[in-house]
Amino acid sequence: MFFKGIAKYGVHRILLKQPKGGKSHKEAGGEFLQLTLNTEEAEMASFFEMLRKRWDQELFVCVGLDSDIAEIPECVSGDSAKKRIVSFNRDIIASTADKACAYKPNFSFYEALGADGMDALYETIEAVRILAPGVPVILDAKRADIGNTNKPSATFAFDLLGADAITVHPYLGAEAMSPFLGREDNGTIVLCRTSNMGGGEFQDRLVYVEWNELGDLVSEDISTLAKVCG
C-alpha cells in the first residue's frame, strides 16, 4: 500500500524515498537535489500550465501507458505482475521523458490486477514525477457516473493518485461532471466523437438542434475554449 502518509508529489515524497545503493539522502548529492527542485516547480503548476510548457517546446506526443500484462515481453524483470508492469512503464517513461507532451495510463489495464493494479498505477505516476518531472499525467479512466458518485472518483484520481487530468463521458450531463470540472488545477477531458470501430453507432445519429439553442451551444464552446487556454 503506497497511498498513505505521502504528500501529493514534490519535495516531501522525494525525501521519503531512500536513494538506491544504500546511500543516505545527503550522500545521494547533486542529482537528488536537482530532482527535488524540478518536482518543487512541478508541484506548483496546474495541468494547463504543464501542458502549455510542453507545447511551447513543440512536444505534442501523448505517451500511452496501457500496460497489458499478457503483452509485456519476457525480458522485463520482476517476480510479480505488478513489478513487471511498473518496470516496463519506468523504461518507457525514462526513454520518452524528453519527447512526451503527457503520459496517459489507462485505468482498465490496472484494475485487471485488483489491489495490486492500484499500487502499480500509483507507482507508475510516481515514476513520471521522478523520471519526467513537469510532464502532466492524464488518467484515462472515462468516468461516467452521476455527480455525487463522481466525487470519490475525483478524490481517487486527483488526491490519491495525484493525476493532473482525467478523461470523462458527457452522457450524464454537465452537473454529473461537476466534481471534475470544479477542480481548477486539474484537466477534465470530455469524450466527444470517439474514433473506435462502432463509435458512430450512436454518435453519428443526426440530432435536431433549434437555432436559438445553437447559439447557446456556441457560447458554451467558447467558454470551454477560454478555460482550456487559461
Next chain:
Amino acid sequence: MFFKGIAKYGVHRILLKQPKGGKSHKEAGGEFLQLTLNTEEAEMASFFEMLRKRWDQELFVCVGLDSDIAEIPECVSGDSAKKRIVSFNRDIIASTADKACAYKPNFSFYEALGADGMDALYETIEAVRILAPGVPVILDAKRADIGNTNKPSATFAFDLLGADAITVHPYLGAEAMSPFLGREDNGTIVLCRTSNMGGGEFQDRLVYVEWNELGDLVSEDISTLAKVCG
C-alpha cells in the same frame, strides 16, 4: 490482498474460511453444511437464473452498497476505513438477505480508498456469497471504454471480483461493449435514459431516425429482450 488462490465462490471458498469461535470445519456443523450446499447451487447459476429465481419469490428490491466512508455512522467498528466499510456492508447484507433481489456496490466509492478499496469491494462480494447465497451482485461500474480496453475491465469484474453483472455505457457502440456482452452467464446492464439531474442535456435531444432504421432498432430490442428472459 484477497485475490489470489481462492476459487470464485462456492464449496472451495467456504472450506478455506475458518469458522468463527475457533471451531473446526467439522465442529461448525449443520449451518456450515447448509451454506456449502446453497453456494454450490449458486455457483452453477447464471445472473439471469439467479435474478429470475428472486423475481419468482416476488423480490424486486436492488440493495445499493454505495458505502461512502464519510457517511458511515461512528458506531460501526473497525480500525481502518476498509474494515469499517466491509463491516457496514456485512450488516446491510445480513439484514436484507431475505428481501433483496440483487446487491449493487458502486465502484467509485471503493476506488476512493485505492488498493484498500479494491480489497473492500472483494470482501463485500464475498460477504454476499456467504450471507445471501443465490442473490446476484451487480457491479455498478458504468464502464465505457473501447472493446480492447474493456477486456481487462470484464476480467476484473467477472473473474477477479466474481460479480454476476456490470453496468456499462452505450456511447461507444456495441463493438465496444462486446467483452461484456460476450459473457453468456453474466449480465450487462446498459444505461439508456438516466434519471439524474442534467441527464436530459444530451439524452433528451431529438434524434433523427429513418423508418427502415426504426425497424432494425425494434428487432434489436426484441433480441435483447429475448436474451434477458433467457
